[in-house]
Amino acid sequence: MxxxxxxxxxxxxxxxxxxxxxxxxxxxxxxxxxxxxxxxxxxxxxxxxSSRARALSVSRSLALGLVIARPPETLRSDPFFPSFIAGVESVLAESGYALLLQIVPEDDAGHASYRRLAEQGRVDGVLLTDLHVDDTRPALLAEVGLPAVIVGPDLGEAFWPAVGVDDGPGITAVVEHLVELGHTRIAHVGGPGAMVHGRSRRTAWAAALEAAGLEPGPFVEADFSAEAGAGATMHLLDLAEPPTAVVYANDLMAMAGLAVAVARGVDVPGRLSIAGYDDTELAAHLQPPLTTVTTDVTGWGRAAATRLLDLVEQRRSPDVRLDPPRLVVRGSTGPAPAPAPGAPST
Missing domain, CATH: 1.10.260.40 (lambda repressor-like DNA-binding domains)
Structure with a gap:
């Protein structure tokens, strides 16, 4: 036929x-x-x-780019990107566009890759993730004329629109939950301070403790990986006065921390409460199940892809409304342990 x-x-x-x-x-x-x-x-x-005919007719590549500057060993275990890409692909599959994914060294920050993508006309726009403090990529993309959408909280960037939510309220909700349980020594295992979401989650943790009239507990900067989360947890447990609760900047580090605590005979949540961020699928199936903050990462991907397509196709785009982060309380957090006999009260 x-x-x-x-x-x-x-x-x-x-x-x-x-x-x-x-x-x-x-x-x-x-x-x-x-x-x-x-x-x-x-x-x-x-x-x-035909995708080829359509690309020729509109002088476009019919592809969007996603350049990720993370070590492969960190990226392979991070559940954020599979969920995010699933959301992106669900939109692109219906629009005749493809996703071009590149992983580059962290010190490259994607600059050379972005220039090549623009010069070779391989993509019509890019999604910017893992925004750094004072990130120069938005200005670079404006310079080379490559449309972009920033995935993360709106920082008032003049070059490109942003799609995401403020993660601060999620961390604040975790700290308030722990304070209500009687915890006064609450530690934080954060992401890299050079990353916007690493800095914002640490800032929210410190501000929530200050609002509760508490001094900031111990802080360990990590890289969002399970290995770093485990190492940070061992450091915290070895302190002369270890925390009674730890807020981790993502679930992966929290799950590694939970495993370390259990292996060392620390009762969770009897002696140590643990909370994460992301609400990954595995979080609800741990023992004990992980208290965490849930966000619709797949929805972020759908919204970011839709906004970028509108930008590329020069269509008017409605305001994007995403669900705010929400605390999910499970079995890994509980009341603060009673002070040991003879120990000074806090």
Whole structure:
């Protein structure tokens, strides 16, 4: 059976071939009812535009880029990116676009990769993740003319829109929960201070303790990996006055910390309460299950991809509203332990 062509669709819909192209590329210039009729005729005939032909017709690559500057050993175990990419792909699959993923060294910060992507015309826009404090990538992308969407809290960046939520309230909710349980020595195992979300989560932890009238507990800077989370936990447990609760900047470090504590015979949550951030799928199935902060990472991916496509296609984009982070209390947090006999009160 001969595959239908754009000419067949145009003839059946009673329009020009150009009108069919306009309908599939969502361009202005045809009435909404005409667009709907064309799309319905095309569906009934089983016709879809060739990706190659569409790219040539609009002078685009029909691809979006995601450049990740993290060590492979950290990235492979981070559950954030699979969920985020799943959300991105769910939008791109319906739009005829592909996702180009590149992993580059941290010290490269993706700059050379971004320049190559722009010069070679391999992508029509990029998603910026893991934003650093004083990050120069947004300005670089503006310089090379490559549209971008920043994934993370809106920092008022003049170059590109942002899609994400403020993670501070989630950390604040964790600290308030622990304070209500009677904890006064609450530690934090944070992400790299050079990263925006590493800094913002540490700031929220410190501010929540100050608001409760407490001094900041011990702090250990890590890199979001399980290995770093385990090492940080061993350091905290070896302190002369170890904390009674630890807030980790992500679930991966929290799960590693929980394993270390249990292996060393520390009762969780009887002697040590542990909380994470991300609400990964495994968090609810640990023993004890992990108290954490849930965010819709897949929804972030969908929203970021939709916003970037609107930017690339020069369409008006509605305001993006994402669910705020929410505390999920499980069995890894409990009342603060009673002071040992003869120990000074806090």
């Amino acid at each position: 001969t595959r239908p062509t754009i000419n067949d669709v145009a003839r059946a819909a009673g329009v020009s071939k150009g009108a069919v192209s306009f309908a599939f590329n969502n361009r202005p210039g045809i009435a909404p009812e005409t667009r709907d009729r064309i799309l319905e005729v095309a569906r009934s005939m089983g016709w879809t535009p």
